[in-house]
Structures are given as structure tokens and as C-alpha cells.
Amino acid sequence: MSGLSADDGSALLLTLALATLVTVVLLLVGTPIAWWLARSRSRWRAPVGALVTLPLVLPPTVLGFYLLVALGPDGPLGRLTTWLGLGLLSFHFSGLVVGSVIYSLPFVVQPIRNAFTAMGERPLEVAACLRATPLDAFIHVALPLARPGLLVAAVLGFAHTLGEFGVVLMVGGNIPGATRVLSMQIYNHVEALEYAQAHWLAGGLLVFSFLTLLTLYRLDLARGATARLF
Amino acid sequence: MIHADLRLDLPGFALRARLDLPARGVTAVFGPSGAGKTLLLRALAGLEPAARGRVAVAGQVWQDDASGIFLRTHERTLGYVFQEPSLLAHRSVRGNLAFGYERTPVAARTVGWDQAIELLDIGPLLERAPAGLSGGERQRIAIARALLASPRLLLMDEPLAALDAARKREILPFLARAQRALDIPLIYVSHQIEEIAALAEHLVVLHDGAVAGSGPLAPTLARLDLSPAQDEDGGVVVDAIAAAHDNRFHLTRLDFPGGQIHVPREALALGGAVRVRIRARDVSLALSAHEDSSVLNRLAATVQEIAATANPANVLVRLDAGGTALLARITLRSQQQLGLAPGSRVWAQVKSAALVA
Numbered sequence: 166m167s168g169l170s171a172d173d174g175s176a177l178l179l180t181l182a183l184a185t186l187v188t189v190v191l192l193l194v195g196t197p198i199a200w201w202l203a204r205s206r207s208r209w210r211a212p213v214g215a216l217v218t219l220p221l222v223l224p225p226t227v228l229g230f231y232l233l234v235a236l237g238p239d240g241p242l243g244r245l246t247t248w249l250g251l252g253l254l255s256f257h258f259s260g261l262v263v264g265s266v267i268y269s270l271p272f273v274v275q276p277i278r279n280a281f282t283a284m285g286e287r288p289l290e291v292a293a294c295l296r297a298t299p300l301d302a303f304i305h306v307a308l309p310l311a312r313p314g315l316l317v318a319a320v321l322g323f324a325h326t327l328g329e330f331g332v333v334l335m336v337g338g339n340i341p342g343a344t345r346v347l348s349m350q351i352y353n354h355v356e357a358l359e360y361a362q363a364h365w366l367a368g369g370l371l372v373f374s375f376l377t378l379l380t381l382y383r384l385d386l387a388r389g390a391t392a393r394l395f
Numbered sequence: 396m397i398h399a400d401l402r403l404d405l406p407g408f409a410l411r412a413r414l415d416l417p418a419r420g421v422t423a424v425f426g427p428s429g430a431g432k433t434l435l436l437r438a439l440a441g442l443e444p445a446a447r448g449r450v451a452v453a454g455q456v457w458q459d460d461a462s463g464i465f466l467r468t469h470e471r472t473l474g475y476v477f478q479e480p481s482l483l484a485h486r487s488v489r490g491n492l493a494f495g496y497e498r499t500p501v502a503a504r505t506v507g508w509d510q511a512i513e514l515l516d517i518g519p520l521l522e523r524a525p526a527g528l529s530g531g532e533r534q535r536i537a538i539a540r541a542l543l544a545s546p547r548l549l550l551m552d553e554p555l556a557a558l559d560a561a562r563k564r565e566i567l568p569f570l571a572r573a574q575r576a577l578d579i580p581l582i583y584v585s586h587q588i589e590e591i592a593a594l595a596e597h598l599v600v601l602h603d604g605a606v607a608g609s610g611p612l613a614p615t616l617a618r619l620d621l622s623p624a625q626d627e628d629g630g631v632v633v634d635a636i637a638a639a640h641d642n643r644f645h646l647t648r649l650d651f652p653g654g655q656i657h658v659p660r661e662a663l664a665l666g667g668a669v670r671v672r673i674r675a676r677d678v679s680l681a682l683s684a685h686e687d688s689s690v691l692n693r694l695a696a697t698v699q700e701i702a703a704t705a706n707p708a709n710v711l712v713r714l715d716a717g718g719t720a721l722l723a724r725i726t727l728r729s730q731q732q733l734g735l736a737p738g739s740r741v742w743a744q745v746k747s748a749a750l751v752a
Contacts, residue, residue, distance in 0.1 A: 287477070287479075287481050288481070288483060288484075290442055290468070290475075290477075291475075291477070291481050291483060292469075292483075292494070293441075293442070293467070293468035293469045294440060294442075294468060294469075294473060294474065294475035294495075294541070294544075295469075295494045295495030295498060295540065295541075295544050296469050296472070296495055296498040296499060296544055297469055297494070297498060298469050299467075299469075301469075301498075302469075305494075306483060306485075309485040310483075310484065310485050312485075
């Protein structure tokens, strides 16, 4: 039993940094998408909804493969980032962020969308009748009322990003200190038959994930809104 | 003036409402369920963007499709009280009241914070959460919240419909008092004649999305061709003066141009204006004065018009008592037996009259 090695520690820190950044990006990107999906009557609503949910059912390797192609030197996103002077995102931390955001998007959009749908039109009409502009009403009425959904979304997005493997492997490779995240490190340990070290990380992730979900369900049950999760 | 000419087409329903309403006082909008009352109110508020036409309130154009003007709801400086109280659940009572107040420029504030709280008597509730309040308390807060946005026009959509009769009687006086004190024009949707009689000066009758009638309250309530007269609670309001108290029999005498009415004694200042409601079903007709009857109030009147009702056994009779319109619902058989026709001189026996304001 040797506990965590320096490599393990760096993988852990990298994973936490990734999950935190991804969660922030997800909330910023997912909230407007959820708002639009909850309220738009556009005929694009169903296709966009399906697209956003796609990562839920797609094998991560498929998603990762297409992301790799798109972000690569000949892909449209790769050309764009090169043109913008950002270089290529694949096999780079920023590529992990992009991949993780897309991969975890449904876990964030769905609870927020449910929260927006559940509050209905009325609170926003009330706000408009009290002189609030639509943006004002969104910030001071819709967001506070959707807070439980936002909390669930943030926790699920964070936890889901901690545990991902396939997309990261495809887009980021396995570069120590740059793209080698926890799940990758566990895989490496197992490959090298270092089961004890794999246990430390795998067990830690298992306990953390369970405690996270337990807290979430406790919070949610207390509010009597378990159905909101999924 | 409040002017509206609105068209709104929905699947299976069309609103075609043209209205010119007084810019002061209370206008009641009456109609059966599905007549389009709520839709009309929402269209006035800009909550139905598909509504076409023109809305102008006190000289300010809120909507004019001919010249491409459409103020959105938040630009219309209105107050809206929904049928359900609709308090913002994430804010305390104080937070709800402050929502519109804070968004009203100081120079545009016509209603004071303390004034609204005092008028609706909600001071003790300020720190409470909406979830812990009764239906009546919530609706009082919703009304105060609307007032505190200093609106040019108040719109209320059956604000008392979700409350029981006792709560209604509790809130109505607050509402009437607040409206009078603040002098903000109010359009009040209701299908309760009792509420309308207590509040309104002007009446609009909607039927199938169109305006069937519009005019001052008393003559419009007495129109036999409109649904208020046909309502189970249909009747008239009479504006009278408290003339004398009868201490021996515990009565108060009210005088109006067509005669006198006695009601159970009320603590009224003599000489003050009061409004009495007389329901059509509480009026019976006789050809002579019937001094031997227990009915206290008898008024000499002339039959003006007779109309059928939904129930073929009954007819509605519109009477004129010295310039005051009265309605009586009697049986068809009685009408035939008494030979009543327009021009007949009758005695209207009023079995019950209620003070409403």
C-alpha cells in the first residue's frame, strides 16, 4: 500500500481543475440552451433537444472520434482555432474541456430545462407586469426560481466530468500533466497490474461519486422534487 | 379615456372587442366562462402578442398596429392581479411588494410604500414567506404589489374567485377603499354580480369574444337583453341617500328618486350616499299597494319591458320607479294573470335589499 504517487496527485489535480472549469462552462452554455428548449415554440426545438441529449446515448468513443476529427488540423474547428491563433485543441487540456462540455451537456441541460418548464409562464408575466424587462425577469425571477435545478445540474455536470474516460482518451490522449486525468491513471495502473494503486483511485472516485449523489438526493427529497433529477 | 379595439384569433375562439371606457373609476367586465374576459385583459396588458389592434390609455398609445406601435408589458405601466395570487415564491412578502416598487422611478411613484401597506392592512405580514399565507392574505399582497408599481391602469382578473364567500367580503372593502383612495382606473373581470355591484361604476358585458353591451352600471345591469339581468343573481343597483334611522324598529331609511327603502339599521352617517342592490328574484309585483303584506318595501312603478328567461316558467320585468330602473323576476303565469304589459302600473314589493357600498 503506497497511497498516491506523484503521478496520481497530478492526475487528481488535473481532473479537479477540468471538472471545475467544465462545470462553469456548462452552466454558462447549458442555461441559455435549457431556457430556449423550455420556452421556444420553434420547430427546431425537437432536433436541438435531440442533439443536446445525444451524448447520453452515444458511445463516448464515437463522440471522441468525431471531436478528434473536428478539432484536428483538417477539421473545421481545428482550422478555426488555428486561424484564431489558438493552435490545435486536440491532445491539449483545452480539447478536454471542449470534449467534456459536450459530453456532459445533457446532464446539465435537462435538470435546468425541467426547472424552467416547471415554473411556467406566470412568474415571468408577473415580473413583466411589475415593470421588469425580459432580461431583468430572467435574472431576478427565472434563475432564482430554477436554483434547485441549477444546483442539481452543477453537481451532475461536475461528477460526470470526473468520471469520463472515452472522450478524453480520444481527444486528449494520455499525456501526463496535460491530459492524463484520473480515469486514465486508473487504466494505466491496471494495465501495469498495479492493482493496489488502482484501488486507491477507483475506490476514492466510487466513494466520492456515491456521496455526491447521496447529498443530491437528500437535498432533493427534502424539497420533495426527486422527479426533477431525471 | 381608455380606448381598446382588439382582435385576437385562437383555434376555436375569436376576440373582437371594441371599448371606450371612462379613465376613472371601476369598469367591470362581466361574461360567462369562455366569453373571453381573461383574454381581453391579457391583450390589454400586452401578454397576448398575437392580439392586433389599438390600445390607448389616458392619452398614451400602448398599441397601434396601424403605426407599428407595440409597447411590451413592462413598458405599459399597468398593474395586473391574476386570478391566482401568483406571488413570487423565492421572495418574502416584502420582497414581492418591493419588486415593482424598486423598478418604478422615484419621480413616477404615485403610490407610497406605507400607503399601500396600510390600505391593504398587510403590515404584520411583511417578513413572512408566501407559502405560509392564506389565500386571502396572498391576494391582498398581490393587490398591494400591483399598486406599488404606480400603474396608470389596474387590471384584475377575478381576483376573488379562488376565495370563499367570507374571504371575499373581507377583501372587497379593502379593494374598494384602495381604488377610491388612489384614484387609479380599474378594469375588473368578474362573473359575480355581487362583486360588480359593490365595486363598479361602469359595466362591459362580453359574449363569445364580443362586446354585447357597455355603459354606466345601473342602466346596463337593468338591460334585459344582456346576460347580467339573466343571471341567477341578476338585479339592479340603486344609488340612494341615508335619510333617517328608525331606532324603534332598528331600520335605516334610504331615499332615492323613486321612493324609499328600509334596510336593517346600519351605522351610516345621515345624508351620505349609499348603494343598494336589489335582485330581480327578490322583487314581486302586485296591482294594488297590499297594505296587509309583511313586505316592508313597496315602490310604485311602471312596467317598461318584459323579456323571456332561460327558464320558460319565468319572465323578467323591467320597471321604472320615478326614474330608477328595477328588475323583477316573476312567473309567466303571474304575468298573464295580472295582465302585465309595458305601461302597466304596479307595486313592486322588495323582499330584500342589501347595502353594497
